[in-house]
Structures are given as C-alpha cells and as structure tokens.
Amino acid sequence: MTQNHLINRDIAIVAYGETPIERRSGKTTFEFAAAAMEQILSRTGLRPADIGGFATNIAHSESANQYATAYLCDSLGLTPRFMQVSDHGGGAALASVSRGAMALQAGLCDCVLVLGADAPTTQWHGKNLGFRPEFWDPTGIQGPPGAFGFLMHRYMHQYQLKFEALGKLAVTQRDGALANPNALPSLRKAITLDDYLNSRIVSSPLRLLDSVMFADGGAGVLMMRTERARALGLTRFVHPTAYAEITNFNGRATLPDITQTGFSVVGPEVLDKAGLKPAGVRMFHPYDDFLIAVMLQLEQSGFCKGGEGSDFLLATDISRTGALPINTGGGQISCGQIGLASGFTNLVEAVRQMFGEAEGRQVTDPRNAMVTGIGIIPYGGNWSVSAAMILEQG
C-alpha cells in the first residue's frame, strides 16, 4: 500500500463551480473554464490575482494546443506559482486534486484552483495514437465502446450479469439528472427499465443506455490548507482524506483476466487509508462512462464480492434516499460527458452534496463520499487509469 498524503484533514475544498452541460455549445473550453472559475471566485471573494496554484486536464478541444494550460492562465488572468496539467483521461480530476494537495503541503502556493473544462462537441483536436492506428483502428472496433464490449462480454462469460441491475442503475441515475439543472437538457427525461433494455446495441453486449454521450462544459473546486481557510473566515469545508491511483494495471501481463481492474488495488486501499469499511461509505460517486464500470468498481472496492454486483445493485437502495446513494446528480451517463474534464462531474456532485446545496436531490447526513476516476483504453485490457478518493465533510 502507498502512503496516504491526505492526513489530519489539513486540506480543504472551500468552493466549487459547475456550468450547465451543453451539446454543440459553440463555446470554447476557455469560456467554460472561465464560467466555472467565476462561480468559485464569487463564492470566496477571491480575485484571479489570489490564485496561487492552478491544476487542470488536457482537453480534446485543446489537445493540438501545445501551450493550452499556460494560455488558459493567460486567458483567465492567472499567475500561478504552481501549474499542473493531468494526462489521466477521466482520472484527471482526482489526480489534479491529489497533486494540488501535495503542492499546498509543500508550501509551493497557498491555494489551488482545480478546474476542468472541455468542449469536444464544438471543437475536436484529439488524436488517438500509440497502438491505435496500426493495431486497433484497422479492425473498425469503436474505441471505448469496443473495449467495454469485450469487458462486458467476458464478465458475462465468467459471472452472472443481470441486465435489470444495470437498468436499475440507469433509471436511478436518470432520476438524479431530472433534479439537476446542470444536466444536459436532452437527458432530463425520465427513462424506464424497458427503455434501457430496449435501447439499441452499440457494440455488443453494450447498449446505447449503458454509455455516455459527449458534451461541453466546465467544473472545478478551490482548495487550500484548512488553517488558511479558517483564517480567511471560510466555514464550509470538504476534506479529501485519502487517495490512491494506479496507471496501466496488469500492464505486463500477457493473459490478464480483463474483468479485474485497477480498482481491485485502489478501491480497498483508499478505504483502508481513510479508515472506512464499504458499509461506512455514505455516498458513492463513481466514474460512469459505462454502467458496467460502476458494477466492477462496487465489486472490486469491496461493497460486494466479485461477480455479485448484479445482486448487490438489485438488493440495495441506490437512490438519494437509500442506503448507498450513487451518482445523485445523474452521473456522466445522464448529465453528458464533458470530454476529458468528465471526472469533475462526479467530483463536484459529491462536493455539492457535502455543502448541503444539492437542491431537489440532497442526501441527508452527507458526511463522506467515495469518488472515482477512470481513464484511457489500453490494448486488450479494460482501462488504464483507476483513481479513488475519499472526501469527508468538515
């Protein structure tokens, strides 16, 4: 196990911001970043000059821009003494919070603005290189839907997958989006289990309603040392208290069990670091690019045994009033996936709940949350980056 650097509640998230999610917005990533930053500044009374550290993600819409992060600072009037861009795909949000905390602990800066933004449905500059042009694309396999098709099919071969369990997750998350004004408007329509079961197959056995839809948007948090937050007179905090990540899990194995993911490492580890058992997790905000990923995270983090995710989901009330609320704002599947800033949707919903501001979908006693991130499709595996964080209410 790696060491926990988020001890003694000495790091505080003091504000969050999130834009409405849109498709084909016509806006740039920088505009979404500015909109999220404006909310954070107005909630804290800070100005761009006060932002000592800045951490963000690589964006599909800006990936041809070799200087995107510095130009984003230039665009937003930021002059950070610590600048970080995270290349963890959907794990970038949590990776940025983790690295921002390290910068604060090292005294490199006195606050860190962790901002995610992307506008892939307006502008796309991403290129999938590495093995993909020669050893993936010639087969016509879709990127993430193809890899998750392999994964889901193999899971069905080894275990019992009940589609009504994934359907329950789809319906429950959609109910969250109905109460979330920032969710993509086209997704703010109720769905039924039959809608899920009857949705068309994209890359078998993966259905359309198993999958995210790209969208544009921005979100972020501001973090600082807890003692500084108190000195500034801020009173509401969310503390990141444990973090674990792994990249390229099983990356040397030639014949890995692809149903085993990096969450078999980081899930139990992050709970152990926080001194929590799965039953002590008040809310779960898992990265949800595909519904099967949520089931695998539940199993491999220890909420249930391997292969028993379907029965766990069917037996557990995962609504906002239930024993284990999951992705209360709709998650990415029912809000839209804001490109490579996607992990911020899960993160900010957890923080919003813990600030008691999730109007219309507020969880009672939101004392802690487990948030996760997933990133990047490897050759013949499941996913590259697995990241998990525990947040606790201050």
Next chain:
Amino acid sequence: MSEPVKIRPAPTPTNLTQRFWQGAADEKLMLQFDPASNRFQFYPRPASLETGKQNLEWRTASGKGIIYSFTITHVPAAGFEDKVPYAVGLVELDEGVRVVANLVNVDPEQLAIGQRVRLCWETLPDDKRYFAFELDD
C-alpha cells in the same frame, strides 16, 4: 449535396513495426519474443515488458487460438459503414498472448467465447495485408 466519402484509415508503419508489416505482406503474423522471460508480446513494443531490455526477437505465430472475448459492432467506425454488423475479437493465441482482430467468414451470431479460431488475411484499402481470424473446424 453528396455525403463526404468516409475513408477506412490506413495504418502507417513505424520503425518499430516494420517487421510486423513485412511479415503481414507474406501472410505471417509476427510476434515479438522475449528470450529472457520466454514470453511473447503483442502489439510491438520498444522493449521487453518484463525486463526492459531491447533484445527482442521476432517469431511467426502459429495462427491458432481461441476467442477470449468479442464484440459485434453495430455503430460503425468511419469507413466501415458497409460492413455492419461486424465482429472484433480479443483472440488468445496458442503462444500465450492476445491480439485484437476481426472475426470473419462467419455469421456474427454464431460466435461464442472459447471457440477455436485460425488466422486468415484481409486486404486494407491501401492494399496492405492485415490479419483476421475465422472459425477453425
């Protein structure tokens, strides 16, 4: 106004993958072999995944294996519109390594995990030969 023509992407060999493509031209599926760990690896990497050494050899695969998993694509990638539905397999070769390849010459509905498959060859739009698999009966 006509639809823009969608082109199936043509791969460009690199220095690292030249040997793979030379083999493909002769209908040989070339795998890297690591003599130190006695393991095959695929796709081509610049070094052994186990030792980090660059002393890799190239060997010709037997072309026999089983379907470890597969997916049937109903929403095609650009350039594959006329092939829908088509199957892509994660094939476990008898050499102990997995490859991603099309499963061809079969009704996709007849496919199942665990079926034996054998190597066959297709032609990419730029006339390169590319490996695929069909059921081995």
